[in-house]
Amino acid sequence: MKISLVGLGGCGKTSLYSVAFAEKRPEETKSLSPTILYETRRHPFLGLQVGIFDFGGQEQYRKEYMDKPEVFRGTDILIPIVDLHDPDNFNQAKEYFIGLLDLYRQNNEKPKIFLFLHKYDTEQYQKELLDTNVKRAKEIFLDLFKDYDFDHMLTSIYLQDELAKVFRDILMSSYADLKSHVEKAEKQLEEINAKIIVTDISGNVIVHNVPGVSSGLTLRGDLRDFINACNTVRENLFMSDSGIFKGRSDDGKEVELHILKYIISILIMKSGEIDVNSQDKLNTLIKDMKLFADLIIKAHTD
Numbered sequence: 001m002k003i004s005l006v007g008l009g010g011c012g013k014t015s016l017y018s019v020a021f022a023e024k025r026p027e028e029t030k031s032l033s034p035t036i037l038y039e040t041r042r043h044p045f046l047g048l049q050v051g052i053f054d055f056g057g058q059e060q061y062r063k064e065y066m067d068k069p070e071v072f073r074g075t076d077i078l079i080p081i082v083d084l085h086d087p088d089n090f091n092q093a094k095e096y097f098i099g100l101l102d103l104y105r106q107n108n109e110k111p112k113i114f115l116f117l118h119k120y121d122t123e124q125y126q127k128e129l130l131d132t133n134v135k136r137a138k139e140i141f142l143d144l145f146k147d148y149d150f151d152h153m154l155t156s157i158y159l160q161d162e163l164a165k166v167f168r169d170i171l172m173s174s175y176a177d178l179k180s181h182v183e184k185a186e187k188q189l190e191e192i193n194a195k196i197i198v199t200d201i202s203g204n205v206i207v208h209n210v211p212g213v214s215s216g217l218t219l220r221g222d223l224r225d226f227i228n229a230c231n232t233v234r235e236n237l238f239m240s241d242s243g244i245f246k247g248r249s250d251d252g253k254e255v256e257l258h259i260l261k262y263i264i265s266i267l268i269m270k271s272g273e274i275d276v277n278s279q280d281k282l283n284t285l286i287k288d289m290k291l292f293a294d295l296i297i298k299a300h301t302d
């Protein structure tokens with residue numbers, strides 16, 4: 001799957017990548033340099049390699065690659081990004097996006113489009129101006145993409161958890177039916193009296209009810225290492241596609257890891273026995289996530 005991030009220089013493309021996928025803190029993006037031409041990165045998600053193309057937005061680089069439409073070829077998802085702190089350049093951004101849509105037309109391609117109205121925060125910006133800019137940006141940009149499979153969202157690297165969910169949903173948008181499972185799981189988690197984190201086997205967090213457990217999409221390193229180790233045991237010793245791993249401390253803390261169909265993991269942390277009701281709901285969640293894993297595998301083989 002190929003995702004292309006496009007937008008004028010400084011609108012926040014490399015920052016979005018860094019915070020959502022590369023475990024950077026939002027503040028760390030302040031020292032990023034402009035991207036030269038374009039950069040590509042790989043990120044595994046639900047067992048697929050996702051290629052993320054981050055196109056430098058400075059004028060000289062735009063000129064250079066706009067003459068080579070091949071670099072845009074094969075884009076499944078196009079993410080045009082608008083800097084809400086820079087309304088003077090809305091029209092320039094619009095021209096750029098129109099040029100890009102022309103390229104896709106020439107290539108005979110129709111990527112899905114998710115427009116980010118970005119920097120939706122008041123980090124070094126006035127709240128009153130922000131709301132005005134959102135309104136103007138919507139007027140300028142929303143009907144540009146009306147012939148496409150299109151959605152738009154307000155984003156900010158300072159809302160890191162929301163941003164991770166935005167990317168999770170975008171990455172899953174090509175799988176039919178998965179979204180409803182995730183929404184259901186999100187509800188189930190609220191009612192279970194234990195800490196639960198559902199990730200893919202590479203450590204991308206899908207749903208959880210534990211604050212501060214991920215950086216962007218990526219699960220905390222120590223828990224990721226644990227899942228990795230168990231996954232190796234599953235593969236090399238169990239030689240089965242699923243398995244359960246359990247641990248317990250002297251004072252009654254418990255961890256339980258379910259690996260489902262070599263693709264999804266559910267990490268459960270309890271501080272003692274949990275109530276029957278929660279346990280019932282937990283069992284339902286596990287069953288549902290097995291189905292979820294099946295759907296992913298089916299989508300891969302189709």
Ligand SMILES: Nc1nc2c(ncn2[C@@H]2O[C@H](COP(=O)(O)OP(=O)(O)OP(=O)(O)O)[C@@H](O)[C@H]2O)c(=O)[nH]1
Binds near residue numbers: 009
């Ligand atoms: N307030 C705020 N600042 C942001 C946000 N995202 C990025 N920035 C800042 O915007 C500046 C430029 O970010 P970059 O990610 O380098 O911009 P870019 O789009 O990659 O720029 P080019 O590589 O030149 O095309 C940095 O100082 C970031 O900290 C955001 O959501 N809110």
Ligand SMILES: [Mg+2]
Binds near residue numbers: 035056
């Ligand atoms: Mg950049």
